[in-house]
Amino acid sequence: MIPRAIDLATLSTPGKAAILYGPRRAGKTTLLTSYLQGCGLRYRLETGDNIRMQHLLGSADLQGILAFAEGYQVVAIDEAQEIPGIGTGLKLLVDHRPDLRIIATGSSPFDLAGAVGEPLTGRKRTATLYPTSQLELTATLNRFDLKERLPEFLVYGAYPELVTASSRKERIEYLEELAGSYLLKDLLAHERIRASRPMLDLLKLVAFQVGSEVSLNELATQVRLDVKTVGRYLDILEKGFVIVRVGGFSRNLRTEVTSKAKYYFLDNGVRNAVISQYNGLDSRNDVGALWENFLVSERIKLRGYTGVYGSYYFWRTYAGQEIDYLEERDGGLFGFEFKWSDNRRVKPPKSWVEAYPEAVWQKITQENYFDFVVAA
Numbered sequence: 001m002i003p004r005a006i007d008l009a010t011l012s013t014p015g016k017a018a019i020l021y022g023p024r025r026a027g028k029t030t031l032l033t034s035y036l037q038g039c040g041l042r043y044r045l046e047t048g049d050n051i052r053m054q055h056l057l058g059s060a061d062l063q064g065i066l067a068f069a070e071g072y073q074v075v076a077i078d079e080a081q082e083i084p085g086i087g088t089g090l091k092l093l094v095d096h097r098p099d100l101r102i103i104a105t106g107s108s109p110f111d112l113a114g115a116v117g118e119p120l121t122g123r124k125r126t127a128t129l130y131p132t133s134q135l136e137l138t139a140t141l142n143r144f145d146l147k148e149r150l151p152e153f154l155v156y157g158a159y160p161e162l163v164t165a166s167s168r169k170e171r172i173e174y175l176e177e178l179a180g181s182y183l184l185k186d187l188l189a190h191e192r193i194r195a196s197r198p199m200l201d202l203l204k205l206v207a208f209q210v211g212s213e214v215s216l217n218e219l220a221t222q223v224r225l226d227v228k229t230v231g232r233y234l235d236i237l238e239k240g241f242v243i244v245r246v247g248g249f250s251r252n253l254r255t256e257v258t259s260k261a262k263y264y265f266l267d268n269g270v271r272n273a274v275i276s277q278y279n280g281l282d283s284r285n286d287v288g289a290l291w292e293n294f295l296v297s298e299r300i301k302l303r304g305y306t307g308v309y310g311s312y313y314f315w316r317t318y319a320g321q322e323i324d325y326l327e328e329r330d331g332g333l334f335g336f337e338f339k340w341s342d343n344r345r346v347k348p349p350k351s352w353v354e355a356y357p358e359a360v361w362q363k364i365t366q367e368n369y370f371d372f373v374v375a376a
Contacts, residue, residue, distance in 0.1 A: 019125070026241075153294060248316065313326050
């Protein structure tokens with residue numbers, strides 16, 4: 001098992017419910033099972049698709065819920081979003097069993113977050129488990145090994161089972177199943193979207209424009225949907241751990257673009273699965289986009305795991321000067337330019353330097369990317 005950045009022993013404390021979010025197959029169940037088997041505490045593990053659990057934990061039956069947890073030190077519910085009203089049951093356990101450790105996992109943030117939000121206000125701790133990060137892989141691979149496998153990460157991504165897969169065929173089959181059967185399942189079911197084709201068409205369009213600025217109006221025209229529906233679908237895909245939105249940065253300068261956004265995939269392999277493109281880097285014309293997507297997604301994982309607070313953006317002027325990615329944190333601005341090939345000299349844009357002379361700027365290449373993805 002690949003060591004993960006989230007420690008459930010720390011996240012789960014008596015008196016609060018630990019809520020673990022994350023996309024399907026990111027490793028939540030494996031992490032939960034490993035913790036329970038090694039914690040040395042008497043535990044009870046149930047799944048949200050158990051009809052009996054749905055009736056009990058979705059109710060306000062205090063006596064029944066307390067009887068269910070009696071004698072246990074840990075109660076864990078995997079895929080808790082399958083239980084309607086789960087927030088009420090967890091609240092009763094938190095309030096009436098302050099000695100109990102409670103853990104709930106969910107791959108559908110819509111249902112679980114909505115269910116536990118108000119009932120567990122002030123009574124929960126949350127974390128998100130992403131597909132395997134470069135930070136986590138440093139526990140078993142050194143910098144040399146990780147760089148050797150960089151082409152693999154750019155094409156197939158880093159879901160746990162892909163990291164340990166032994167063949168190209170195995171990786172492709174896994175990604176096809178993930179994208180086809182699991183990825184959109186929760187999203188479509190949650191929104192009661194009967195036809196998956198419009199959302200898939202939109203996702204493909206986003207996949208071909210990774211790292212490029214897009215507007216809702218342009219996307220709506222190309223997929224023949226109204227702007228409101230496109231915005232709703234993109235929001236669903238982002239909340240469902242499929243894509244990440246990066247907005248434009250401006251401090252009210254009239255020359256800076258803020259009306260458009262960039263979209264990245266949380267995992268490179270999912271992006272390539274959406275467009276069924278698994279060719280090696282030497283036979284592709286989108287290596288720059290793959291590199292940028294990899295760096296942004298890894299940086300987001302790193303920020304989530306290391307507690308980096310602040311906002312992230314891209315920056316561009318109407319004159320065409322741009323910076324791929326920037327962070328506003330700790331009272332400062334940090335700009336980053338992503339280049340797969342380091343064969344030409346690149347300087348920060350003149351208008352950027354003039355507008356933000358105090359900002360830090362750095363070019364990220366294959367030679368220096370490691371610190372960007374493992375050190376906040």
